[in-house]
Every structure is written in C-alpha cells, then in structure tokens.
Amino acid sequence: MSRTTRVPLLLTVLAVLTALFAAACGKEGSPPTKGPVQNRLPHYEVDRAFTLPDSPTWTRAKKRGYLRVGVKEDQPYLGERDPATGVYSGFDIEVARILGASLGFPADRVRFRTIASANRETALQNGQIDYYVGTYTINDNRKKLVGFAGPYYMAGQSLLVRKDEKHIRGPQDLDGRRVCSAAGSTPYQRIKEQFPKAVLVAYDTYSVCVDNLLTYQVDAVTTDDAILIGYAAKAPDELKVVGRPFSQEPYGIGVPRGDNALRYALDDALRAREENGDWKRAYEATLGQSGVPAPEPPPIDRYPAS
Numbered sequence: 001m002s003r004t005t006r007v008p009l010l011l012t013v014l015a016v017l018t019a020l021f022a023a024a025c026g027k028e029g030s031p032p033t034k035g036p037v038q039n040r041l042p043h044y045e046v047d048r049a050f051t052l053p054d055s056p057t058w059t060r061a062k063k064r065g066y067l068r069v070g071v072k073e074d075q076p077y078l079g080e081r082d083p084a085t086g087v088y089s090g091f092d093i094e095v096a097r098i099l100g101a102s103l104g105f106p107a108d109r110v111r112f113r114t115i116a117s118a119n120r121e122t123a124l125q126n127g128q129i130d131y132y133v134g135t136y137t138i139n140d141n142r143k144k145l146v147g148f149a150g151p152y153y154m155a156g157q158s159l160l161v162r163k164d165e166k167h168i169r170g171p172q173d174l175d176g177r178r179v180c181s182a183a184g185s186t187p188y189q190r191i192k193e194q195f196p197k198a199v200l201v202a203y204d205t206y207s208v209c210v211d212n213l214l215t216y217q218v219d220a221v222t223t224d225d226a227i228l229i230g231y232a233a234k235a236p237d238e239l240k241v242v243g244r245p246f247s248q249e250p251y252g253i254g255v256p257r258g259d260n261a262l263r264y265a266l267d268d269a270l271r272a273r274e275e276n277g278d279w280k281r282a283y284e285a286t287l288g289q290s291g292v293p294a295p296e297p298p299p300i301d302r303y304p305a306s
Contacts, residue, residue, distance in 0.1 A: 076230035102269030118184030149266035156245025
C-alpha cells in the first residue's frame with residue numbers, strides 16, 4: 001500500500017474509533033449512543049422464595065450473597081463493558097439477569113466477570129463463576145466438560161468485512177485471505193476444518209479482530225451473525241455482514257458439569273421467562289436495537305444427566 005493511500009485510510013480509521021469512543025463516553029455534544037440504553041432496560045420480577053438445596057453451585061452463591069456470572073465484554077448489543085463506567089450491557093447480560101432473578105437474586109446481586117472464550121470451561125470447572133452467558137455454542141464435545149441449559153438463542157456463523165470489500169461474499173471466497181476469529185471458538189475451528197486454504201488469525205477477543213479489520217491487517221472477521229451484526233451496527237459506514245449464515249449455533253448457559261439441579265432450574269426459568277415475555281423484552285431492549293427483529297426462541301434441550 002502506498003503512503004498516499006495509507007494516510008487517508010488511517011485518518012478514516014481514527015475518525016471511526018474517535019466516534020465510537022465519544023459515543024461510549026456520552027459527553028455533551030457527542031453522537032447518540034448506539035446500543036442498549038441503561039435507563040430503558042426491563043425489570044424482572046425476583047423469585048425471593050426460590051430455593052435449590054440440591055445444587056452445590058446455588059448453595060455456595062446463596063451463602064456468598066451474590067451470583068458470579070461469566071460474560072463477554074467486547075460484543076456490541078450482546079455482552080459489552082463500558083470502559084468508562086464498568087457497566088455491562090447487552091442481550092446476554094439481560095439473559096443472565098433474568099436467570100438470576102428466577103434463582104432468587106436481584107440485579108444488584110448478579111456480578112459479572114469477563115471470561116475469554118478459551119477459558120470458559122476452566123472458569124466453570126474451577127468455580128470462578130456460577131454460570132456463563134456469552135454466545136456459548138452448545139456442542140457434544142463441550143458437554144463432556146460442562147453442562148448446558150437452554151439454548152436461549154439460535155445464531156449462525158457469518159463474515160464481517162469492510163464496506164468496500166467486493167470479493168468476499170461467503171466462506172467459499174476465503175482462499176488465501178486473512179480471517180480473524182477468537183481463539184478456542186467454534187467459528188475458528190469450523191474455518192480451520194472446512195476452509196483450510198484461509199489464513200487464520202486468532203486473538204482472545206473479537207474486538208481485536210475488528211480493529212485489525214479496520215486497519216487492513218485482516219480481510220474478514222468470522223463468528224456468529226448476532227455478534228457481527230452488533231459490530232456492523234456500531235460502524236455501518238465502515239463494516240458490513242456478507243452472505244448467509246453457514247452454520248447453526250445454539251447459544252446455551254454454561255454450568256458446572258454434574259450440577260444437574262442448577263441446569264434444570266435454569267431450563268425451567270428460561271421457559272417461564274420466554275412465556276411471560278421477559279425474553280422478548282430483553283431482546284428488544286438490546287440486540288433488537290441493531291434493527292434485527294426478535295426471532296422465536298429455539299426449543300430448550302433438556303437432555304438427561306450423564
């Protein structure tokens with residue numbers, strides 16, 4: 001790339017990042033914030049009579065006085081942490097709060113910890129968190145390590161590219177192209193196995209992948225369409241999602257393996273909150289702000305204990 005091409009490009013990237021930072025800070029005169037609005041989020045009725053003595057995880061949380069929930073912090077409209085305030089927001093965050101309310105914990109007793117994709121199983125196995133809500137795809141290999149409630153959402157793998165990209169329209173166009181995804185994620189493994197001629201790049205977070213995309217260090221970012229829609233909605237003049245989803249990704253709530261009492265309680269809570277409208281209200285206040293209407297929630301897979 002020539003110097004004359006590089007200078008306006010860098011100016012454009014800096015302008016994008018400055019606009020996003022200003023929106024996050026919410027200073028007077030800055031662009032309107034894109035994403036969930038804290039004072040317009042739903043409130044969820046807390047089941048204060050709830051008890052689950054057969055769950056060691058719930059019992060520890062009850063004695064502790066609060067839940068510890070693993071989440072993502074870099075996924076707009078799904079799980080995002082405001083660097084200025086430390087406040088988490090997004091659909092996954094609301095799902096975590098909904099489930100907490102059903103387990104007897106009000107919102108101020110649900111505390112979030114950022115856990116990278118590669119560390120989710122370890123965090124659940126070591127008791128660092130009580131459950132995990134963060135675009136966590138249910139699959140048979142993971143069921144050998146952790147338990148899953150849900151699914152609560154059905155996503156599909158897709159591709160995020162720069163707005164001026166004309167040659168990548170789907171995974172069949174990735175030969176020789178640099179493709180970024182999160183280390184340890186299902187989308188990373190799928191590209192590696194099904195599209196081996198792509199040049200894979202991995203980081204702990206998708207936000208780093210998107211930064212590399214904006215600065216022309218990679219050609220595409222791949223993960224679930226729900227995540228990519230959020231990034232594209234934050235920078236619609238610079239980014240776009242292309243092609244049709246080429247997988248099905250059922251998002252589940254990760255729990256410690258063997259704590260079936262907790263897993264089944266979360267299944268029950270999820271079904272009840274879908275039926276009373278809380279699930280849809282949570283979606284519309286968060287991921288729905290990207291312009292994608294609420295889908296029907298997927299059937300819950302209440303699989304037997306093993």
